[in-house]
Amino acid sequence: MATARFPGKGVDTTLINLTLPTVSRPVCVNGTPWILYLLEECVDNMWEYCSVVIGLISMFCFLLSTLPQVYEAYRNGKVEEAMSFGFLIFLFGGDLTSFAGCYLTSQLPIQVVTVVFYIFTDLILISQFLYYKIKNSSSRESPMLKWLCLVWCGAASLVLLALPKLIVDNSTTADTTNLSTSRSVEITGYICGYLASVFYLSSRFPQLYKNYQRQSTEGTSYLLFALAMMGNGTYGLSVVVVLPALRGSKQSFIIKHLAWLIGSLGVLILDFLVTVQFVMYRRNQSAKSSKLLSIPEVEPLLCEEVELAVL
Template structure:
């Protein structure tokens, strides 16, 4: 089971549904809820574990951006904390991942999920631009707020309409080679997204304004995705080498980003100490200033 952010496992269910239409028994020993929800025939414990772990991975990715939404709203200085390069490459990765989903005929739930990722990327970029304009302008214009609401509303309509249009479009043929190329491009974009943020944190010597849960949940999602691919290997009936090659692009992306997020975690740990030290220094200043003032007054007298 591949997540929509890193698609790679094509659903070979056309023959099953054709057989079902002809009245032949299909997936007799499969798990009913997985067949109904994911259109995937799971007949052994290895495949079942792969699907469940894959769903956990997808759930982690779905939740990953929500803490950053709140942090940006609470802090109000997202343009100082987050790198626009991080958001741009993340958005580019989700777009190419969506193309890979579509061209390699991924499951409907994967297509819907990747569209949700694109939607959350647009919200993050909107927040970034909104606070950048707001904080750089001396006048608070209500037009900016309404433009932001209109943008989010338009993105919501696209979120609701696009998956149905894509899933219902059964006349188009998948171009798998192009889809796998998009998978490699998506992995490159995801890997590239971490470097601007790492540099931004290093430049500021701080991670204030960014939510660590954004990266923690992404680490959980990437880690569980890798496990979901590996755990199904014992149950494969075909070539394991071919299976790995088909998943290689998304494995490189997920495991590579997982490693880079360990460096982001190290920055959160190191710079939190710096932030605590600065806070204690600021707290000590009011106690020192009156004493200094009194010493100056006595010296004058």
């Protein structure tokens, strides 16, 4: 499965999808053709099939998670007031470590393309943050700032479009027959997975504090966190569903995925706290609005009474 944006589908795939010579790969006779072609996994029973489908749903949720926030930032133009820069930086750090795991362990093209898309959306969010921060702090509009952001986004897009092809070409020519190298790469995958989980978990705390400090969630899109919760929840479900179909030790399988399961559960809990903030602060905001509407407009009446008394 592909690397996910929150600890969901981290680099734990290095433990099971480590690229080895194709000679040693078993022949898949009764496997599902589209899964074999897309993910190079032999799925020949219903449990594994459900696990793969749920895992793809998880990946799809993560792919869409940041797009609502990009639109929300473009719509209100006050992203620097709503989003925590620490949240964006930790998110970017988590995706970079996931990308490093994909590169070092020669993962499938779909995994490389997915994590590159994550980095691309991170760069858009960070660029939006810096653009609106500079724009709103300046007294007048600067056309130079617009051109600088356009050039930056264009250059980043070209690099990220060319990156997957370069990595896939390099991975096909790499020598994977050295067992000691494969072992060191597997350990590197572990380290990258743990680092990604730490980064993703750490990203929530600056945003939680930012919301608490403002006593508001205005300017942030709840879909960002809702889709992340769906992605982490479906990832955990995809791991649990495959357990009845395992031919090996269930305990060793759970241990291999434990770090990412803990990370997913941790982010899920923190996103639940963000959900509570959204409900609580929006309720307070609506209560304040209704209270202001219920105040009688006595000032104009008093002004009229004073004018009549003078006459």
